[in-house]
Amino acid sequence: MSLPQIIAQLLNNLLIIIPAYYFYQTILCFAPVKEQRVIKLLVYFMTYGVMITVIYPQDPFNVLGVLLLFTLTMLLGFKGTYQRRLGAVFLLLPLVISSNFVFEELGLRIFLETGQTLTIDTALHLFFNFLRIPLWYTVYRRYQKRITNAKKVMNPAMWNMINLVSLGPLVGIVFVVIFAPSDGAWVIFPAMLAIALTSIGIQYLTGYLSEAIKKDLENKNYKLQEDYYQELEKNQQEVRKLKHDLNNHLSVVGSYLEGDQVAEAKDYFTGLSKVYASQTRAFSKNSLVNNVLNSKYQLAQQNEIDCFFNIDLSDWVGIDDVSLCTIFANTLDNAIEAAAKIPEVDRRKLSVKARYYKGYFSYEIVNSTEEQLVTKAGKILTSKPDKKNHGFGLANVREIVDNYDGTMKIKQSDDEFLLLIVIADV
Incomplete structure (x- = not known):
């Protein structure tokens, strides 16, 4: 292998590692990876494997293999509820499959139409691998806030609903790949785009739902604040009342002591202490x-x-x-x-x-x-x-x-x- 080929290969690997990193960071928005270093390393290699898997028309082995690999990665390598881990599979995998399929098919189509030279093939791989970087960076930025907020406020039942809706694009894209025409697969590009946009739309729906829940929690927050200030005002009134009656209380205690009624004085102090004890701490x-x-x-x-x-x-x-x-x-x-x-x-x-x-x-x-x-x-x-x-x-x-x-x-x-x-x- 010549020096230019070695450089091209290294550059090509680098252009895959960067989007794989953003893909990995996007997954972390759904669930944290397990703490063991071996598992962390294994998870990243499996994530990298998902990103570099080439998807061809009528290719059930690779498309189902990616589905199985990503599902096992989420279930075995990450923590959190099963609903959120499966949510990462259902929401992200249609984007992975569609991008892997389209970039490979476009590169192959241009390659066949411009002449079979190694230089063109290498250039096409570098170009389309480079396009993965802004794609997955954008996906990561879009998912970072919405999904991170959603996982804090959405319960498993809500995630089940999102997963059920997301199952449609996932199943759809798997069948589109398996039954795509081997000759002229570009005709399914619109279907790929529609499925990818549907998956992105579900992500927006998830963010919208989490924001609605967050606002409801904020309303409850305001209600708790109102209750707090009402309780505080009540306690302040009790304090003012005690201060107003302090001379009377001292007079009563003094009269007990003057009459050598120590037990009664203690009982009276006990009653006062209970009133003071009810104040806000x-x-x-x-x-x-x-x-x-x-x-x-x-x-x-x-x-x-x-x-x-x-x-x-x-x-x-x-x-x-x-x-x-x-x-x-x-x-x-x-x-x-x-x-x-x-x-x-x-x-x-x-x-x-x-x-x-x-x-x-x-x-x-x-x-x-x-x-x-x-x-x-x-x-x-x-x-x-x-x-x-x-x-x-x-x-x-x-x-x-x-x-x-x-x-x-x-x-x-x-x-x-x-x-x-x-x-x-x-």
Whole structure:
């Protein structure tokens, strides 16, 4: 092989590696790759293999091989829900197959019509491989924001709907390739373009749907803010009332002490302390989270539960406020309900720890309990009689954790329930 041929081959490989990189980055918008280095390396080689596979007319082996290779890569090499991993296959593979097919067929058509020389063949490969770079860079930029946002807010049921719609273009392009005429395959280019545009349109639909969900979450966010300020105003009124009545309170306590009624004075102070204890505490700088924690803390106090709250969320947490509040509210409701059912007050315990440190949000809640978990098909069932309208709390929490590619573990002993959540910064 001559030096120009070696240079051309190296340049050709480079022109494939760059779009393969953007293709890989686009996949990461759907799901993160597994942490093991061997798997990461294997995933990139398989991604590269998908990009360099040439698709010919009436070529079931290559088109089905690419489908199988990409599906296995997503299922075995990436984390996250199956719905999102399959979504990457259904949305991206029509673009891969159509671009691989069209660029190869165009190059071959020009090659046959201009003369069979090695120089022309090499030039055509370099040119069409170069075109892959702006193509996949554009795809990556378009998918980066929409799909990244979608995976945070869309639940598995919504992804199932997107996947079902995306299945049409994928099946369509596979059949178009298999039954394309071997002579004059250019006639199916319009069908290829239509399928590719349909796949891109579904991506826009996914982005639109995620934006609609995000706006709905923002509306809930505003409602939580309104509730917070109403609660804050209520507490401020209580504080003003206490200050106004302070002289009266001191007079009452003084009269008890003057009459040597120490027990009555203590009881009166105990009553005052409960009123002060109901005021808003600064658990978190996030007003929404602080409101939820205060509300649940007061509920626990009303049920005579011994509480320990250790919240360190001073830094930014890469979880939207509504999702974060959903995690706190649902888990605390379950914990308080379980602890409150224990007859002996001194056994009612609740511990909550939340921290954001070095890019990781960790949350641990431990409560005393006398109930045993009831599970079915790996899901925890509610113990309430009205199972139709209850039992969604932990399911909602797990859904949020899955959307953020986190981990959630549950452990229960005879008298204690523990839930641990870890979510990496996104």
